[in-house]
Structures are given as C-alpha cells and as structure tokens.
Amino acid sequence: MSKREEIARAALQQFQAHGFHATGINTITQAAGVPKGSFYNHFSSKEESALETLNRYAATLRFDMLTEPGRPALVRLRAHFEHLGRDTLDNGFVRGCLAGNLGAEVADHNEEIRSAVRHGFDRWASHIQQVLDEAQEAGDLDSALDTSATALFILSAWEGTLISARVEKSAAPVEAFFRIVFDVVLR
Amino acid sequence: MSKREEIARAALQQFQAHGFHATGINTITQAAGVPKGSFYNHFSSKEESALETLNRYAATLRFDMLTEPGRPALVRLRAHFEHLGRDTLDNGFVRGCLAGNLGAEVADHNEEIRSAVRHGFDRWASHIQQVLDEAQEAGDLDSALDTSATALFILSAWEGTLISARVEKSAAPVEAFFRIVFDVVLR
Numbered sequence: 536m537s538k539r540e541e542i543a544r545a546a547l548q549q550f551q552a553h554g555f556h557a558t559g560i561n562t563i564t565q566a567a568g569v570p571k572g573s574f575y576n577h578f579s580s581k582e583e584s585a586l587e588t589l590n591r592y593a594a595t596l597r598f599d600m601l602t603e604p605g606r607p608a609l610v611r612l613r614a615h616f617e618h619l620g621r622d623t624l625d626n627g628f629v630r631g632c633l634a635g636n637l638g639a640e641v642a643d644h645n646e647e648i649r650s651a652v653r654h655g656f657d658r659w660a661s662h663i664q665q666v667l668d669e670a671q672e673a674g675d676l677d678s679a680l681d682t683s684a685t686a687l688f689i690l691s692a693w694e695g696t697l698i699s700a701r702v703e704k705s706a707a708p709v710e711a712f713f714r715i716v717f718d719v720v721l722r
Numbered sequence: 723m724s725k726r727e728e729i730a731r732a733a734l735q736q737f738q739a740h741g742f743h744a745t746g747i748n749t750i751t752q753a754a755g756v757p758k759g760s761f762y763n764h765f766s767s768k769e770e771s772a773l774e775t776l777n778r779y780a781a782t783l784r785f786d787m788l789t790e791p792g793r794p795a796l797v798r799l800r801a802h803f804e805h806l807g808r809d810t811l812d813n814g815f816v817r818g819c820l821a822g823n824l825g826a827e828v829a830d831h832n833e834e835i836r837s838a839v840r841h842g843f844d845r846w847a848s849h850i851q852q853v854l855d856e857a858q859e860a861g862d863l864d865s866a867l868d869t870s871a872t873a874l875f876i877l878s879a880w881e882g883t884l885i886s887a888r889v890e891k892s893a894a895p896v897e898a899f900f901r902i903v904f905d906v907v908l909r
C-alpha cells in the first residue's frame with residue numbers, strides 16, 4: 536500500500552470516528568503509522584484529506600444496489616438502507632453517516648466541505664428518486680406521490696435516524712424509519 | 723445581568739454557531755466580554771457549560787405550543803415545526819438544532835452530553851406522541867398508525883431535515899418534510 540493510501544484510509548477512519556474538528560493531522564498520521572510531516576507530501580491540508588475521505592466514503596454506500604436488476608424497486612431500496620445501517624447497528628451505535636456528520640459539524644463554516652456533501656446528497660437523492668419512479672411505473676407505489684420530495688425527505692429522515700440511534704444507543708429509531716418509510720410513506 | 727448569565731448566553735450562541743469542538747472557552751468569554759478566568763468561577767468545564775446550554779436551548783423549543791388549547795392537534799404540531807424551522811430558514815440556512823448537532827458531533831465520545839441530548843429527544847418524542855394520540859382520538863388520524871414509532875420517526879426526520887437544509891442552503895428539505903409528514907404520513 537502506498538503511503539498516500541495509508542494516510543487516506545486512516546483519515547477516513549478518524550473522521551468517521553471523531554468528526555472534523557476533533558481529528559488532528561497528528562491523529563491521522565499516528566493512526567497511519569507514518570511521520571507527521573509525510574502528511575503534507577500527499578495532502579495540502581486537513582480539509583483536502585476530508586474531501587478525499589468523503590469520496591472514499593461515497594464509494595462504500597453501494598448506490599449500485601439501487602439499480603441491481605432482478606429485484607423489485609422497493610425491495611432494492613430497503614436492502615440499500617439495511618446496508619447503510621449495518622455499520623452503526625453492528626458497532627454499538629456509533630459513527631453514523633460521515634457525510635451527514637461533516638454536514639452537521641462544518642456546513643456553516645467550510646464551503647468546500649459543504650459543497651462536497653451537497654454533491655453527495657444530490658446524487659444520492661437522485662438515485663432514490665429513480666427507484667421510486669421505477670416503483671411507480673411498476674404499479675408498486677401510489678402514482679400521486681411526489682417522488683422528488685419523497686426522495687429528499689427519505690434521505691433527510693435517514694440522516695436524522697442515524698443521529699437518533701447514536702444518541703439513544705438503540706435500534707428503535709432505525710426500526711421506526713423502516714416501519715414508517717416502507718409501511719406508511721411508500722405503502 | 724449576572725456574569726454567569728452573560729457567559730451562559732454567550733456559550734449558547736457559540737455552541738449553536740460553531741459546535742462543540744470548534745468552540746473554545748476563550749471564544750465564549752470573548753463573546754461574553756468577560757475575562758477568560760472568570761469562566762471557571764461559574765462552570766467547571768466546557769462540557770458543563772454545554773450541558774447548561776442544552777437546557778437553555780430546550781426552553782426555546784416551545785413544547786407548550788404542542789398542548790395549547792383551542793386548535794386541532796395536527797395544526798399545533800405543524801405550528802411547532804414551523805416555529806422550530808424559523809431560525810434556520812430566516813438566517814441563511816445555518817445553525818440547525820443544537821441538540822441534533824451536539825448529538826452528531828459528540829454522542830459517541832461524551833456520555834454526559836449524549837445523555838442530556840437523549841433526555842431531550844425522549845421528552846420531545848413523548849410530546850409529539852401525545853399530540854398524535856389526541857389526533858387519533860379526535861378522528862383526525864388513522865387509528866392504525868403506531869404513534870410511538872411515528873413520533874420517533876418525525877423527530878429523527880426533522881433533525882436530518884435541518885442538516886439537509888444547511889448542506890443544500892435551501893428550503894427544499896424543509897418543504898419536503900412538511901409535505902411528506904403532514905400530507906402523507908399523517909393524512
């Protein structure tokens with residue numbers, strides 16, 4: 536593994552575990568097992584490493600699950616959120632969503648990071664909307680539902696759900712999400 | 723105003739604007755216009771001032787609006803969320819909810835703050851559930867809806883909605899929240 540790769544992986548873990556301000560370049564290089572100075576051979580700033588981290592995180596979200604052929608649209612949507620919840624549910628209700636966490640922590644103050652999270656949210660909402668459109672075409676979803684507003688709402692609801700699960704240290708918010716989204720909103 | 727009151731008010735503003743880690747005791751005392759040392763005459767730590775800040779923030783949420791007599795339950799619920807969204811919508815999509823922000827930033831690492839946010843969320847969810855129960859009794863809400871899961875879900879959805887609004891710098895997530903919650907979930 537290249538030194539850049541080691542630093543980038545460590546940065547992803549640290550930002551996920553601690554957020555933006557509580558993560559120092561020191562923490563990242565220590566976790567990567569490289570000298571502190573080597574950070575700047577690969578990244579110009581902590582912000583730049585956070586932006587790379589967001590890209591790497593997006594790749595773990597498995598948007599491809601949403602378009603996987605062979606399963607009904609709403610079954611794919613449910614599997615997608617089950618995938619997204621696994622890390623938080625299996626690890627004692629920690630971490631949540633890196634994009635949502637960085638958004639909550641620094642959207643007001645760091646335009647580069649806000650813009651990267653926004654780009655990720657927009658892409659994600661558009662994937663969710665496509666799935667909802669497909670479900671409508673297949674007759675599995677009320678055709679009167681506004682799929683654009685619903686996709687945006689489901690995304691926001693999911694981000695808040697992960698915060699509640701971490702605050703409550705409980706799966707109840709995640710269970711409520713699946714119940715209301717799939718049995719009420721998308722019935 | 724007492725010096726303690728000045729420090730507590732400044733702490734609320736600073737934690738709301740910058741989050742937990744980006745707010746230093748220095749920043750708080752500067753904003754309060756008091757010498758740095760005087761902070762420790764009133765609070766033992768930054769954490770203690772954040773806990774007091776959460777209490778003061780809870781008082782601004784106007785849970786009393788949810789029980790105000792004379793208006794149907796769901797009308798009161800809508801007015802409550804319109805009240806909660808006003809600060810973020812009127813100020814360029816910043817700040818959001820202090821409890822959700824502290825939850826997202828430090829729930830994994832600070833048990834005292836997590837527990838205070840959890841207490842606030844639990845109290846809030848129980849208020850929302852009461853309103854939904856009332857709406858069911860009045861025949862304004864599907865009696866098959868699980869009001870406990872729905873209250874928890876609406877709370878989480880609202881927290882995520884404020885993050886999306888700050889990330890998107892747009893009212894669209896808030897509009898989607900009102901549309902899906904009131905026209906679809908609570909129809």
